[in-house]
Structures are given as structure tokens and as C-alpha cells.
Amino acid sequence: MVLDVLKMGNPLLREKCKEVDIDTISSDNSQSFIEDLIDTMRAENGAGIAAPQVGRLQRIFVMECDNNPRYPRKSSFPLNVVINPIINPLGDALVDSWEGCLSIPGLRGMLPRAAKVELAGYDRYGQPFTKVIEDFEAVVAQHELDHLNGVLFLDRMDDMSYLTFQEEYVKYWLNV
Numbered sequence: 524m525v526l527d528v529l530k531m532g533n534p535l536l537r538e539k540c541k542e543v544d545i546d547t548i549s550s551d552n553s554q555s556f557i558e559d560l561i562d563t564m565r566a567e568n569g570a571g572i573a574a575p576q577v578g579r580l581q582r583i584f585v586m587e588c589d590n591n592p593r594y595p596r597k598s599s600f601p602l603n604v605v606i607n608p609i610i611n612p613l614g615d616a617l618v619d620s621w622e623g624c625l626s627i628p629g630l631r632g633m634l635p636r637a638a639k640v641e642l643a644g645y646d647r648y649g650q651p652f653t654k655v656i657e658d659f660e661a662v663v664a665q666h667e668l669d670h671l672n673g674v675l676f677l678d679r680m681d682d683m684s685y686l687t688f689q690e691e692y693v694k695y696w697l698n699v
């Protein structure tokens with residue numbers, strides 16, 4: 524089921540989300556919520572979505588990129604359901620990341636992100652995992668983790684001259 528996505532200004536997007544009790548992850552309630560998050564991400568052409576974006580203040584996000592029309596130049600990565608995530612940057616390399624957000628429709632902004640990270644957490648079956656990810660996949664994971672702490676990409680921009688509307692992003696920046 525596709526859920527409504529909360530937009531910036533909704534105070535729930537600024538809350539710190541609670542850890543999930545992993546013992547409850549196999550419940551129908553949790554599993555159907557995870558399905559709804561995936562449905563919503565795909566319906567909105569998001570590369571990721573976090574639970575608070577649909578009003579549930581739990582540390583869960585999902586991410587996937589498969590020929591995404593909102594991110595035409597980005598490499599694909601598989602569906603990943605991440606519960607109680609921890610991210611550690613690997614090395615000092617940063618990337619200039621142009622980001623959008625389903626909760627901030629119509630805007631793009633550029634900000635620095637770690638180029639390569641270790642992502643640890645639990646999958647949708649409650650199994651712990653750790654994986655090394657980089658490039659767009661690493662950027663998306665960092666963006667989604669921020670949502671679980673009430674942080675939006677605008678907060679991380681150090682130069683607001685790189686805040687653009689979608690149309691201007693395509694016109695002036697997509698091919699730079």
C-alpha cells in the first residue's frame with residue numbers, strides 16, 4: 524500500500540526515531556509496514572525512503588535504485604531494508620552529492636557526503652548484516668540515516684548557492 528509522504532514543515536520529520544525491537548520484526552504489523560515503505564518508495568520514484576517520512580518514528584529505511592527516472596545518471600543498486608542502521612565512513616574521501624528528497628519536492632541541493640561507508644544493521648528478517656557501499660548507494664544510505672535523526676539534506680549544505688529547483692537543476696547542473 525502506498526502511504527502519504529510527509530513534507531518539510533511537518534514536525535515529525537524533525538524527530539529522532541526510536542530503535543526497533545528486533546524481536547518484533549517478524550510481526551505482521553512490521554512486515555506489512557516494510558512492504559508499504561517499499562511500495563511508497565517505488566510509487567514516488569525515490570531511491571530511498573525512511574519510516575519517519577510516512578509518520579512512523581522508527582529506525583527503518585529502505586533503498587533501491589533501478590533505472591530511476593529521478594536519478595538518470597546514477598548507477599543501480601539492489602533493494603535493501605535496513606533496521607537500526609549504523610554507518611561508519613571509510614577513509615576521508617568526500618563526494619559532491621546532488622540530492623533531492625520526497626519530503627522536499629521540487630528542490631535539489633549539493634552537499635558533501637562520505638564517498639565510501641560501512642553500513643551495518645538488521646535486515647527485514649531480523650538478521651544482522653554489514654556491507655561496504657560507495658558512490659550513490661553510500662550517499663542514499665547517509666541521506667536516509669539522517670532522516671532517522673530528524674536531519675534533512677538542506678541542513679548539511681555548506682553553500683546555499685547550490686540549492687536549485689528541479690527544472691534549473693536539469694538545465695544548468697545535471698550535465699556539469
Ligand SMILES: [Zn+2]
Nearest residue numbers: 623624625626
Ligand atoms: Zn529524504
